[in-house]
Amino acid sequence: MPTVAQSLGTDLLGVSWALLSYQLANIGLSMIFGRISDLWGREKMFALGFLVFSVSSLLCGLSQTVLQLIWARVVQGVGASMLQSSSRALAAESVPEDLAGRAQGYMTTAHHVGFVLGPSIGGFTIDYLSWRWSFFFLVPIGFCGMALAVANLKRRRTSSQRHPVSIDYLGAVLLFAITTSLVVMLDRRAQQVIDPSMQMALALLLFASLVGFLLHESRTKFPFVNLDLFKIRRFSLSVVSLLIVASCYTLTGFLMPFYLQDILGLSPTQVGILFMLPSILTVALAPISGYLADRLGSRLPASLGVGFMVLSLGAGVLLRPDSHWVLPALLIIAGAITNGIFNPANSTAMISMMPAEHRGFASSVNHVTFGLGNVLGVALGGLSMSLAFERYTSVATAAITTANPAAFVTALNTTFFVAAALSLAGLATSIIGGRRAEERRTTIRL
DSSP, X not given: OHHHHHHHTOOHHHHHHHHHHHHHHHHHHHHHHHHHHHHHOHHHHHHHHHHHHHHHHHHHHHOOSHHHHHHHHHHHHHHHHHHHHHHHHHHHHTSOGGGHXXXXXXXXXXXXXXXXXXXHHHHHHHHHTOTHHHHHTHHHHHHHHHHHHHHHHHHHTTTOOOOOOOOOHHHHHHHHHHHHHXXXXXXXXXXXXSOHHHHHHHHHHHHHHHHHHHHHHHHSSSOSSOGGGGGXXXXXXXXXXXXXXXXXXXXXXXXXXXXXXXXXXXXXXXXXXXXXXXXHHHHHHHHHHHHHHHHHOSHHHHHHXXXXXXXXXXXXXXXXXXXXXXXXXXXXXXXXXXXXXXXXXXHIIIIITSOGGGHHHHHHHHHHHHHHHHHHHHHHHHHHHHHHHHHHHTOTTOOOOTTSHHHHHHHHHHHHHHHHHHHHHHHHHHHHHTTTTTOSOOOOOO
């Protein structure tokens, strides 16, 4: 971000909109494209997503102003939402039902391999080439992905036929308004650039859109989202579990670097090494979780994963200004085990057992819930830290600072305690939602 800001003659706030615009398009449109992929064809949506992502990546690299970059990132977010809304559903349909868990495990592994490689490749291209090559590098990858998707589409064209269905455009618009307004209200970058009156307007937009969406979808003949899907206990409770786990996991990743570097005095390199562990452990554990989900059902590995999150956050309650670095390292490792065990099993419960005609939507709900959890985790962490810090210092509107280690760590303990209580609720929803994990297929009246 600093390199891009300097190159385009803007400040960090201006270039931060390039991040926010991508996030808004990606999360805001994912459920829309997920549902359209159910109606139009997931392979087609996947191939088109690669095309849009590739062209927009080229436009990002060619941008000469920050405004051009922001709009190119919007289009890139559209392409990403096309890809991510249908990817897990395609994985579920590409294997027999008794391998569905392993398919989701490999998807999680692939995601975190990319998460490890991406920053390294990006840093290399910036140091030795230009920030623009961070985008140019994606273009050939995207076109290769599109070619493979088109080839697979031709191979499978005769295997499934979809009947044309009327699309509820009003429902799609209302759904987009709900997701985007919610993201903007929770995202801390957005909060820095919008005034209180705009935040109030967004809250009203969210409320009106949500009420209008529920009323419209319950009455229209061809609803964009079949609300009966959320009556499936396993699906709805898996969504709640994912939201809680994603929020708590992001909260930990957001706050721990401040504690490790500013309180314990670890170097940025040491902190970076510690935070490489989650992705490494996730890559190793995700296939095992998928295997367990296939053999034993999704409830056991998913609930076990949330249990490790409870242990991780419980360790956070024990942190002190002079704690040995091993304790926060164990906290991070336990959270990483959660990520590796929980996500594949929970994704299996959400997607693989859904009716085939709704798996695209279920896949997109998985992606959107994870994204909202990331935003909510940062918002929850900031709010809890602020309230606890003010209470400990007895100073209203006191700025959170590590210059007061005792107050900062006390606020951190309180925040982790709140998150641990929240994760216990996630453990309960995971156990309850998985009681029927032995069922191979859930059917609903459409």
